[in-house]
Amino acid sequence: MRLVLIFLWLTLAILGGSERVLAHAALVEAHPADGVVLEEAPRAARLQFNEPVSPLVVTLVDARGRTHRDLAVTSRNEVLEIGLPADLPRGSHILSYRVASGDGHPISGSLVFSIGAPTGTAAQPLTEGNEAIRGALWLARVTLYIGLFAGTGGVFFLAWVAPGLPPGKAARPLAGMLVLGAVAAVLSLGLQGLDALGQPLAASGTAAPWVAGWQTSFGLTVATAVAALLLAWIGLHARGERWRRAGSLAALAGVGLALALSGHASAAAPQWLTRPAVFLHAVAVAYWIGALIPLALMVRRAPTQTLPAARRFSAGALVAVAVLTLAGLALAVVQVEAPMNLIGTAYGQVLIAKLALVAGLLGLAAANRLWLTPALANPEGAGGTWLVRSVAAEIVLSLAILALVGLWRFTPPPRALAPAAEAASSASVHLHTPNLMAQVTLSPGRVGTVRARVVIASGRAAPVDPKEVTLVLSRPDAGIGPLERQAQRVERGWEVDGLVLPLAGPWQLRVEILVSDFEKASLEGSITLRP
Amino acid sequence: MTTTFLRGALAATALLALAGTALAHTTLEAQQAPVASTYKAVLRVGHGCEGAPTLKLRVRIPEGVINVKPMPKPGWEMETVKASYEKTYDYHGMATSEGVREIIWTGKLLDEHYDEFVFRAYLTNSLKPDTMLYIPVVQECEGGKADRWIEIPAEGKSADDYQYPAPGLKLLPAKATH
Known part of the structure; x- marks a missing residue:
């Protein structure tokens, strides 16, 4: 009898516990990243999950409130590439996705990115299960x-x-x-x-x-x-x-x-x-x-x-x-x-x-x-x-x-769950030039020893394979000069481990990318650490 | 009084330090040249990489620079990499669509010695006057070290803002035809 009760309780607890979306695959990285402010409209968005996914529904609500449902979406294993409309206005846009992960379970989410400056947009669509x-x-x-x-x-x-x-x-x-x-x-x-x-x-x-x-x-x-x-x-x-x-x-x-x-x-x-x-x-x-x-x-x-x-x-x-x-x-x-x-x-x-x-x-x-x-x-x-x-x-x-x-x-x-939690607690910035973009993620996104992960793609969101990647962080306002660290090549990106960032607030960030022997690109931006 | 003096001393030291780094850079001797003319490039190499002797100097010929002729150097092996250009250039009435894109000198230059590497090239009139032309150079040294003089300043910045700027020259308008 007790077993039955425990079982019933578990059933109710889990069926009722839908205040947060229980996801199986997790979004690991996104270009553009959630909350990022870009100078120019990106041509494509790139979502990377921790498992292979297939797209179900991808919509974009742009700053004027128009909903785009006919986005060109291609998926390659863990990566989803979404062609964005060419005429995106300045302001904040919401990209919502719903994908099926390799285990057949759907997960959904959305990310907000802004062109020029953030503006108020419609509330994020609800994505809870019925x-x-x-x-x-x-x-x-x-x-x-x-x-x-x-x-x-x-x-x-x-x-x-x-x-x-x-x-x-x-x-x-x-x-x-x-x-x-x-x-x-x-x-x-x-x-x-x-x-x-x-x-x-x-x-x-x-x-x-x-x-x-x-x-x-x-x-x-x-x-x-x-x-x-x-x-x-x-x-x-x-x-x-x-x-x-x-x-x-x-x-x-x-x-x-x-x-x-x-x-x-x-x-x-x-x-x-x-x-x-x-x-x-x-x-x-x-x-x-x-x-x-x-x-x-x-x-x-x-x-x-x-x-x-x-x-x-x-x-x-x-x-x-x-x-x-x-x-x-x-x-x-x-x-x-x-x-x-x-x-x-x-x-x-x-x-x-x-x-x-x-x-x-x-x-x-x-x-x-x-x-x-x-x-x-x-x-x-x-x-x-x-x-x-x-x-x-x-x-x-x-x-x-x-x-x-x-x-x-x-x-x-x-x-x-672990990658999902890590994504939630990290700080991330998206850097962009016409030819290259880089996504830098510091996890955890707070003061102390962090691991930096850099994912580099071409301006059209195609993967690139640089020879060397160097991360340079500084806090000129606090008199902290450039901390320069050579990144190590890891699976699907570059990493700097054991980076010590002692101060909360905005850090100046530069990613130096040796594209070929004679070609070097430098992407700059800032990333904010929580205390 | 003392503080003023100290500040002055500090500023002087800073200046000296800056001058020091400037000297360590690999640079061109003649830092300006008119387009539609032959340019003699003299690359001045004043240091190895962090004290290690230089074993190889690789020079990337930028687009719009054709008819490249490197000067052989006693004690140094020289080779060139030929490839096609992005477009066809006119060299004294001759259509030129390929040529030297990279020069490689192999030898040894100690950190405490200085040397020059010379080549001659034609600056086509497809290059824009009043802009900078950068010639990326990679200095490969003992122990796998390398100094890459390949940083090309972004708009609104100068070579001084970079640690490893590419050697550059200012392009001048073409001389009147004689």
Whole structure:
């Protein structure tokens, strides 16, 4: 009961906690940067995220209040390039974006940049998710899980673990779960699209959200999941045993594949580890959870005859538990990054709750294996009754776990939170000449030891590859002469580590770029540090 | 009284220091020349890089400067890099679309010694009189050090505002044809 309460509380807390947008991919850098004042209108904007993204909606509200929706947007992996209108007036402009990250989840945001001087503009558009859609998404996700794990896994159990036994009453609920799962899969495609485009539930009658949902990485998951459910249907209803076995085995593999194709666990680096880990985790879960319902029904009807099947399942479950524990551990390490994040983030809290439920499940499974399954051998004993009760408890716990896992749809993993937090706490400036632009970010953006990151692009936002980059900082008003630091080349930019800036306020900043042996460019500006 | 004297001394020291850096620069001997004429460039190298001896001097020929003829130097190997120009220039009635874009002298010049590097070139009339023409020079030294005399002053600034200004000369209007 307490578990159920905790679970309900978590559900409400997470579904209700929408006062801030929970993002998965994070905007790492932007040209022009948020809040920057430029002398000339930029020809293009360049947004860089920490993960590959695909654009959904990009709009620009210019200083006159006109909304431009027909911007030319191209995406290359993590980078989004947005062609801006040529006739931008002086004043402040708001560029809003909504993108789907590699894990299929939409994130949105906007940035303000000004030409000449800042002016007042319309309020920033709201980008919050819709409560009803979030609830529906969660429900659809959990139903899909039930179809995939309990439905497909159940069919696999019937075909491979208990092949000689008549499926009896088990066939019906399994078929029902397969159908429900398929319906939920298709529905979640539309819901994903609505969430992606930020449209209300009422817009589900139009084609746009379905197309958008299909275009996110989740589209591939839905297609694979429906295929897996279809194969499972064949595995359940085919005449020949060989067909049933082939269908259910392919369906089980399809479950693993569907989940490995999207979701933030699969999107995490290193992909060679996370994708196979998700696949194995899902297959093992389907094997385990899928067996529970048919097993309970069979044991209740004929405890003694079910003994060989129960023993076979029990032996396989040992392997399945080992596999899913190892794969789950690997994924948790990648996603959570630090033990602190287990308590400090919503993602971690869901993980802890899930682990608590899994521990209960493992306890029941151990009891089944050690005492209750052997007790089936005694035709006079009450082993069958107890096994049915224990398996029923396992089913309830599994449901709760699936419901919890569905919440991860709304919680960014800590590995994605860190770059987002860093972007929020840093100070940044955009420097511009007709031929070159540089984005300098100091993080943290306050007094003390900071790390400077410089990203250089051509005036048309194409990447350039300079030979050397030097950062020069000074505070003439405070008598601090130029601090000159050679930047080190890092992935996608240049960095100066361990830069000590002792004073808050505006610093003069110069970036010296050795473009080629004989060509040097110097970009100047100022950047303000918080105390 | 004392303070005035001190200030004076400080100013003098500052001036001396400035003069010192100016002397260390790599510069041209003749700092003005008319366009549509042949110019003899003498690059004066007064120092190595932070004390390290100079091993190589690379000169980038700017656009609009053609018919470049470097003067060989005893003890120094000389090579040139030829490439096409951005446009075709008229050299005494001859269309010229490619030529020397870089001169490289390789040898050794100690930090405590002084040397000059000479080339002759034609300043085409596509260059604008009353502007500065900059000839970027890279001085490569022992230990991988390099002084890059390649900074071209932005509008409203002069070479004095930079640490490593490119050697420059002021272009004058073409002389009356004789």
